[in-house]
Amino acid sequence: MREHAEAIRPPRSLWVPFVLGRPLGVPNDAAFQRRVLVAALNLLQRPSGPVLEDYPEDAPAINVEDSQEGMACPISFASDMADATPLNKVKAEISQLQAWHDLAVRQRGRTATGVAGVSFEAAAAFVAAWAAGTPAPAFRKDIPAIDALRLACDELKTFYSESVMAQPGTHTVESIQDWFWGQTAAGKLLFELHARTLLSRDTPEKHFAENNLVPRRIRHIIGNG
């Protein structure tokens, strides 16, 4: 935020007009990233500071019509899944999305999943048990259980995000978020976890519910901000 840089007054600061999370502006656009980086490094040649300069170039806008056409589809379940448990619905989604995720990994040569150190299905099972009020023993012992829970949730979010970005169409920051929280069983499961953990009297668990689970934007959309 420009206003934060104005308050802190770091020696040299380049304000950039990009969404939070993308300080270099555009993924997979080396030329764009290079322009931002060069502009930042050139501030080092100013003879005095502090310097706060505005970067003049916006990230290219994504065509809204293209975005609408490319909106990800809800994941359909077989008719015999109608009465399935939330966990089994998430496991079915994972199974259906796995091919897209495999494709994403092949295309990019990397994945941001694998932080939790547990399979996607086991992560979902751990989350479902906690959401049902019957937490299972943590799947790793080197970190507090609440951090394991957050990593399990993030593992699911990352898997779904990477999967849907491999599907046809144009995917925006907002469309990915809206799809996950509005149209998937995993999103619904995390809402159930949110409702459960918000009621907790345990400070770290309540902190997790209030800050590290559902994005503020989504909470405001559903009137739970």
Added chain:
Amino acid sequence: MVRLADLPEWERAHMLEKIPNLPQFGIRAWVAEGGPLAQRRVAIVTTAGLHLRGDRPFGQGSASSDYRVLPGGGGSADIVMSQLSTNFDRSGFQQDINVAFPIDRLRELAAEGFIGSVADFHYSFMGAGSPVTRMEAKAREVAGLLKKDRVDAVLLTPV
């Protein structure tokens, strides 16, 4: 960073609420002319909560003010994120780490001679949580390590 005017009112208010609690540098370190860019050794310090796959993830409490080391010679496939915040975009990082940690761009600028060299080690903090001053001791520790790596320019990339 993003335009305040582009944010919805509730997000704008959240961002502005932080300002009274932000520290000022209060000193003018790193401001003086430090030589031509073509001779500078540059490191990246990010608050994106990055670390090597298999390294300890960031977490609540004291685990939130620690830092992680990102060796300069490592591949991008080894770098993952365990930021606590849910309120920034991660899909860009999932597509291309350079959008938050521009290590490939920095290597290219070094190969071209635009900068002198890329540091052997880069560092990541986990920027969520407050107050930000909780990170001061570890930031000083990292500054000492950067000096030992002969770094004389640091690119900070917040998310």
